[in-house]
Amino acid sequence: MTAGTVLAAENLSASYGPLQALREASFRLGEGEVVALLGANGAGKTTTLRAITGSIVQVTGSLEYTSEAGALSLIGTAPADAARHGIAHVPQGRGTFTDLSVEDNLRVGAMTRRDRGEIEADLDHWFATFPRLKERRRKPAGNLSGGEQQMLAVARAMMMRPRLLLLDEPSLGLAPLVVADLFATLGRLRAELGVTVLLVEQNANIALELADRGYVLEAGRIVLEGTAADLMAKDEIQKAYLGQ
Amino acid sequence: MDLFIARIFDGIATGALYASVALSLVLIYKATALINFAQGEMALCGAFTVYVLAVGHGVNLYVALLVAMALSAAGGAVLHRVLIQRFDPRDHLPIVLVTLGLLLALNALAAIVFGFEPRRIPSVFPRGNAVAFGSASLRWYTLGVLAVSVLTLVGLTLLLRRTRIGLSFRAVANTIDSAQLVGIRVNRVIGVSWALAAAIGTLAATLYVSDPLRQLDTGVMERVLIFAAAAAVLGGLDSLWGSLAGGLTLGLTESLVIGYVHWVPPELGMVVALLVLVLVLVWRPNGLFGAASAARV
Numbered sequence: 001m002t003a004g005t006v007l008a009a010e011n012l013s014a015s016y017g018p019l020q021a022l023r024e025a026s027f028r029l030g031e032g033e034v035v036a037l038l039g040a041n042g043a044g045k046t047t048t049l050r051a052i053t054g055s056i057v058q059v060t061g062s063l064e065y066t067s068e069a070g071a072l073s074l075i076g077t078a079p080a081d082a083a084r085h086g087i088a089h090v091p092q093g094r095g096t097f098t099d100l101s102v103e104d105n106l107r108v109g110a111m112t113r114r115d116r117g118e119i120e121a122d123l124d125h126w127f128a129t130f131p132r133l134k135e136r137r138r139k140p141a142g143n144l145s146g147g148e149q150q151m152l153a154v155a156r157a158m159m160m161r162p163r164l165l166l167l168d169e170p171s172l173g174l175a176p177l178v179v180a181d182l183f184a185t186l187g188r189l190r191a192e193l194g195v196t197v198l199l200v201e202q203n204a205n206i207a208l209e210l211a212d213r214g215y216v217l218e219a220g221r222i223v224l225e226g227t228a229a230d231l232m233a234k235d236e237i238q239k240a241y242l243g244q
Numbered sequence: 245m246d247l248f249i250a251r252i253f254d255g256i257a258t259g260a261l262y263a264s265v266a267l268s269l270v271l272i273y274k275a276t277a278l279i280n281f282a283q284g285e286m287a288l289c290g291a292f293t294v295y296v297l298a299v300g301h302g303v304n305l306y307v308a309l310l311v312a313m314a315l316s317a318a319g320g321a322v323l324h325r326v327l328i329q330r331f332d333p334r335d336h337l338p339i340v341l342v343t344l345g346l347l348l349a350l351n352a353l354a355a356i357v358f359g360f361e362p363r364r365i366p367s368v369f370p371r372g373n374a375v376a377f378g379s380a381s382l383r384w385y386t387l388g389v390l391a392v393s394v395l396t397l398v399g400l401t402l403l404l405r406r407t408r409i410g411l412s413f414r415a416v417a418n419t420i421d422s423a424q425l426v427g428i429r430v431n432r433v434i435g436v437s438w439a440l441a442a443a444i445g446t447l448a449a450t451l452y453v454s455d456p457l458r459q460l461d462t463g464v465m466e467r468v469l470i471f472a473a474a475a476a477v478l479g480g481l482d483s484l485w486g487s488l489a490g491g492l493t494l495g496l497t498e499s500l501v502i503g504y505v506h507w508v509p510p511e512l513g514m515v516v517a518l519l520v521l522v523l524v525l526v527w528r529p530n531g532l533f534g535a536a537s538a539a540r541v
Contacts (some may be wrong), residue, residue: 078423
């Protein structure tokens with residue numbers, strides 16, 4: 001493994017019963033990188049994220065993660081352990097704790113931490129970043145709009161102070177303006193926080209604008225990879241995902 | 245009039261105990277969306293533990309009660325760990341069947357160990373009356389039982405609202421998948437709720453049979469569990485305060501209907517309570533205090 005690698009997958013396969021959703025995928029995330037995982041519905045993008053956090057059982061291949069404490073294999077870890085190793089996963093549909101208040105959603109995000117004072121400081125930081133969330137801090141999170149819930153999901157994940165952030169289709173179901181706003185925020189955050197991000201998106205255009213590099217999945221296999229600029233310029237990407 | 249007041253007091257005392265057992269059901273329901281049908285028999289074992297310690301070995305009654313609650317909590321956690329945790333918490337039917345099996349097993353165990361002969365537990369509260377209204381009187385027992393129910397409720401509410409474990413519990417109760425992703429060890433949290441529920445159940449069962457008018461036998465919790473389950477549903481199943489409202493409603497209904505509607509024999513008291521349950525649910529499908537979960541997706 002090269003220096004500064006956060007996650008390296010070699011021949012990673014994952015299946016749900018007889019259905020193999022990911023076939024021998026190999027990819028790498030460097031420290032501080034934002035990497036986009038692109039592809040159509042059912043290409044295996046979500047499966048890849050779920051394999052990383054251990055939300056599916058049948059995973060083979062190697063999945064080496066380097067935490068601050070050292071290198072470890074993520075094959076066979078439970079989701080709660082992935083979080084304890086500093087991996088924050090914002091699932092598709094945002095995973096909002098709808099009955100909990102906005103503030104409690106953020107506090108729950110810091111569940112793996114013990115540094116009380118710092119948690120309070122982070123809470124203030126995220127309320128300052130997303131004033132809309134602050135206004136509604138005592139309201140049930142289920143009452144927030146889709147865009148606000150996505151902001152909340154990102155802030156909740158960041159409350160963990162993760163080393164690796166997994167974002168599953170953050171643009172899903174949001175109006176174009178809200179998506180633009182969200183990605184602008186993500187762009188600011190990446191400069192600010194330096195967290196490593198694996199971003200799953202169907203919206204390749206907006207994802208590649210944010211990302212350093214990208215991988216393209218098709219029917220469970222990685223068929224293309226390259227820098228964001230390269231991928232953006234590729235004809236097949238343009239045709240398949242950018243609608244041009 | 246005095247008789248009426250006496251019946252109200254009776255209803256409150258019984259209702260408060262239904263509420264306490266309902267609370268233990270609601271606690272597990274909130275975490276896992278299922279009803280632990282063995283809750284009553286677990287509490288029965290707890291009450292027998294108090295009996296063995298206090299009557300059999302002459303331990304101070306209050307010490308015996310605390311020890312039995314602690315043992316019940318440990319027992320609840322172990323039962324969860326050994327029997328329940330092996331099933332996916334999202335898959336309810338197998339777990340419900342296991343709790344039904346546990347109900348039968350614990351009941352049989354109590355019968356094997358203690359036989360069917362009724363026993364007496366000394367009264368936890370002072371005997372006699374606290375206040376008299378004419379010929380009707382408010383017993384210390386009634387006051388004590390009500391106080392314990394309310395205090396348990398307040399304590400649990402504070403635990404859920406103010407502590408870290410409470411926040412994990414509410415997160416698990418809301419959505420297990422997201423709770424795992426933020427690093428909460430879901431099974432551990434559910435295990436804690438089993439422990440708490442078991443301790444509360446033992447407290448309630450002991451208070452129930454420590455009424456000088458009642459006795460401890462292996463059948464005593466069946467009826468309590470049915471009323472408690474009804475009280476929990478009446479209160480909305482996921483509401484702690486709802487279980488108190490539900491318990492009191494059912495306790496009062498039972499007492500007043502049996503007292504005043506003479507063509508209803510006392511044996512049918514339970515049916516009347518269930519009728520109230522059906523009527524309330526027709527009027528309010530989510531129970532008295534149940535929240536229809538609001539969410540945008």
